[in-house]
Amino acid sequence: MIEGFETLAIHAGQEADPRTGAVVPPIYAVSTYKQDGVGGLRSGYEYSRSANPTRTALEECLAAIEGGTRGLAFASGLAAEDTLMRTVCKPGDHVIIPGDAYGGTYRLFAKVLSRWGLQYDPVPLGDLQAVRAAVRPETRAIWVETPTNPLLGIADIEALAEIAHAAEALLVVDNTFASPYLQQPLALGADVVVHSTTKYVGGHSDVVGGALVTRDQTLGDELAYHQNSMGAVAGPFDAWLTLRGIKTLGVRMDRHCDNAEKVVNLLLSHPKVIEVLYPGLSEHPGHEVAAKQMRRFGGMVSFRVAGGEEAAVEVCNRAKLFTLGESLGGVESLIEHPGRMTHASAAGSPLEVPADLVRLSVGIETVGDLLEDLTQALA
Numbered sequence: 001m002i003e004g005f006e007t008l009a010i011h012a013g014q015e016a017d018p019r020t021g022a023v024v025p026p027i028y029a030v031s032t033y034k035q036d037g038v039g040g041l042r043s044g045y046e047y048s049r050s051a052n053p054t055r056t057a058l059e060e061c062l063a064a065i066e067g068g069t070r071g072l073a074f075a076s077g078l079a080a081e082d083t084l085m086r087t088v089c090k091p092g093d094h095v096i097i098p099g100d101a102y103g104g105t106y107r108l109f110a111k112v113l114s115r116w117g118l119q120y121d122p123v124p125l126g127d128l129q130a131v132r133a134a135v136r137p138e139t140r141a142i143w144v145e146t147p148t149n150p151l152l153g154i155a156d157i158e159a160l161a162e163i164a165h166a167a168e169a170l171l172v173v174d175n176t177f178a179s180p181y182l183q184q185p186l187a188l189g190a191d192v193v194v195h196s197t198t199k200y201v202g203g204h205s206d207v208v209g210g211a212l213v214t215r216d217q218t219l220g221d222e223l224a225y226h227q228n229s230m231g232a233v234a235g236p237f238d239a240w241l242t243l244r245g246i247k248t249l250g251v252r253m254d255r256h257c258d259n260a261e262k263v264v265n266l267l268l269s270h271p272k273v274i275e276v277l278y279p280g281l282s283e284h285p286g287h288e289v290a291a292k293q294m295r296r297f298g299g300m301v302s303f304r305v306a307g308g309e310e311a312a313v314e315v316c317n318r319a320k321l322f323t324l325g326e327s328l329g330g331v332e333s334l335i336e337h338p339g340r341m342t343h344a345s346a347a348g349s350p351l352e353v354p355a356d357l358v359r360l361s362v363g364i365e366t367v368g369d370l371l372e373d374l375t376q377a378l379a
């Protein structure tokens with residue numbers, strides 16, 4: 001059995017095309033499939049909302065690289081999240097979400113799922129006592145992000161899985177920031193892994209997509225039923241782009257980590273930086289847990305700038321090679337001011353972030369060029 005991560009990323013779900021021998025699955029830009037007589041499906045495909053061969057290739061690959069049995073590809077990360085919640089929960093149920101959840105996830109719970117009757121509580125997941133105290137009889141899931149965005153907090157997946165399972169709830173892990181190369185939540189006890197494949201999994205800032213991966217076959221079947229019933233599927237071109245990105249996920253992540261470590265060293269020694277947030281640092285409160293559950297510490301780095309909000313905004317505006325922009329996880333380096341950009345809507349809420357915070361998505365450019373750009377932006 002071949003099971004290495006990179007081997008699975010390049011080959012799982014992607015046998016050479018039986019008709020032509022093409023080594024890459026074609027983009028099946030098709031909605032419907034010819035049937036051999038009424039009720040006689042040629043290949044299991046009948047309509048591309050239900051299944052499409054390019055999407056199937058991606059879904060099988062996603063399942064393989066997360067160590068799951070079933071992968072499902074969606075039109076976006078939030079489409080995957082919405083489908084998941086409406087599959088495993090019903091109105092009246094309760095979900096524990098991270099105290100510093102991704103803003104779009106928070107909005108989905110606060111503005112959309114709450115109207116459907118789903119209850120939720122934001123809880124700091126680093127505090128296991130607080131999580132236990134928040135569990136109710138109606139708690140159906142604990143939703144975990146680790147590392148978190150943009151403060152790079154760490155949650156203990158194994159410990160949270162135990163709490164969830166003792167309450168007969170599911171443990172859901174949004175693995176977007178780590179990627180399956182750095183962290184394998186299903187092996188740590190999670191029931192469902194969520195991805196915004198828009199980020200590291202796709203990796204080239206050229207496609208928006210989402211994914212769900214499960215270990216349990218029955219749960220996988222239920223999610224597939226809802227994926228088809230709700231219809232927020234990935235299109236074939238998006239699936240193809242994402243699959244293309246996955247092939248290099250391992251080498252990209254190693255370079256993201258190499259470059260992030262060097263950026264962290266620069267920031268640590270810079271007089272204008274008052275704090276560096278990176279789980280690879282031994283003084284980071286989540287460092288030990290991160291070292292236990294992650295292969296390396298990822299490509300996201302946040303830091304606080306001396307001089308407050310204006311100084312932080314200035315650093316973002318002066319950066320040149322680090323492109324000012326939202327999103328993350330692509331080959332190109334990005335810089336942003338969470339307080340005024342990605343997390344502006346969290347102002348005044350429990351998810352508000354420090355005004356002097358700058359977030360970096362460290363890309364895989366030549367690291368010397370990245371360090372030079374940050375040095376001039378901080379000058």
Ligand SMILES: *Cc1c(COP(=O)(O)O)cnc(C)c1O
Nearest residue numbers: 076077078102104176196198209
């Ligand atoms: C971007 C992101 C999402 C949402 O994904 P979309 O593809 O933008 O819908 C969810 N979780 C995290 C951690 C993200 O970074």
